[in-house]
Amino acid sequence: MRQLGLAIAAALLPFAAMSQELAIKPVKVITIEKSEQVLERHFFGKVVARQTVDLAFQVGGQVLMLDAIEGTDVAAGAVIAQLDLVPFELAEEQARLQKEQADRTVTRLTRLQGSSVSQVSVDDAQTAAGLAGIALRNAEDSLSKATLHAPFDAVVAARNVETFSTVSPGMPVVRLHDMSELRIEIDVPEILFQRAGEDPSVEITAQFPFSAKEYPLDVREFNAEASAIGQTYQLTFALQTPEDLRVLPGSSVTVRARLNEGRARTLVPPTALGVAADKSLYVVAFDAGEGDTGVARLIPVKAESTANGDFLITSGLDDGAVEILATGVDNVADGQTVRRFGGFPN
Structure with a gap:
């Protein structure tokens, strides 16, 4: 009987050791x-052109040439549209002939001055020649304005308008976007707008929905008046036109502003903090021992x-890496033996 009892006790020893191991409180570590703390904010913006102009003829007439396909690029100085030049060329020729006639009259009267021509006649001829010169300049100016050139790339x-249509002076013919430098507009809350001016080390980048690449931005201008709704200010950034993307005005973009505070900080989740009886705060360090066990230290x-x-x-907390309990700090005593929680068994 005694031998049977010893055998049963020996068989139960491993289970007793297992129960003692399971009695050690598991903790999440x-x-x-x-580490240096980087503050980051995201803003949704819109792409706009550097400038947008509506080109119009300063003279009226019939459009005979219109080389403006929507969505295409045009180079600076390229001819975009042209009116029927015949009426303007005839008007210039007429003004030129009238100027030459007026000049000849002045020359003839000047030679005859003092004999049969009075000074008043010479003065009137010179005035007529001057008026003829002004008429010629107006005709030349009208002829040059009958052709529209792109003012920039x-x-x-x-x-x-369409070809063969008749336009009046000042009627918009085409709208052009200056894409030499893209602009991005965002609305920034007042408090962030004030802080942005205090620290010039803010890194600002743009990312488009169809690309993972980030492009650096430079501040160009800001609206000095806050919006009536939301109390926000409009900031305008400059973006050099990407060579690998086709970006048009109106495209959506995400603007990221990052500020590296330049000093190391230690952050812990709120569940890792305990409150003592005297209202002071503490964390529980995990001093590793053998295997997964360790000692809790407040x-x-x-x-x-x-x-x-x-x-x-x-x-x-000292500098360097420290293992602490992530949760349940109020249920652990100083010096208590605990074990690292490795997850639930499958």
Whole structure:
């Protein structure tokens, strides 16, 4: 009988050791260390052209040539549209002949001055010659204005008339976008607008929905008046036209603003902080032992809350990596043996 009891006791020893191991409290452990904190904000923006102009003839007439296909590029100085030049060429020729006639009259009267021609007649002839010269300049100017040239490298945004249509002076013919430098507009809350001016080390980039690449931005201007709704300010950034993308005005874009605060910070989740009886804060360090076991050690700390819900440890933790309990700090005593929680068995 005694031998039977010894055999049963020997068989139960492994289960007793297992029960003792299972009695050690499992804890979830995380590793924290100081790292430079980078603040990042995202804004949704819109691409606009550097400038947009509506080209129009300064004279009226019939459009005989219109080389403006919407969405195509045009080079600076290229002919975009032209009126019927015949009426303007005839008007210039007529003005030129009248000027030559007036000049001949002045020459003839000047030679005869003093004999049969009075000074008043000479003066009137000179005035008529001057008026004829002005008429010639007007005719030449009208002829030059009967042809529209692209003022800069541009994209044809819209065509407002068709060939053979008659236009009046000032009627928009085509709309052009200056794409030499893209502009991106975003609306920024007032508080962020004020802070942006305090720190010039903010890194600002743009990312388009159809590309993972980020492009650097430069601030060009801002609207000095806040919007009536939302109290936001409009910021305009410059983006050099990407060579690998076709970006048109109106495209959506995400603007990222990053600020590296330049100092190392230690952040912990709120569940890792415990509150002592005297209202002081502490964290529980995990001093590793054999295997997955370790000893819990309470460390008094001072902490401040952050905007994203974590807590910034201002004092109490040494530099370098430290393993602490992520949760359940109020249920662990100082010096208690605990084991690292490795997940539930399958």
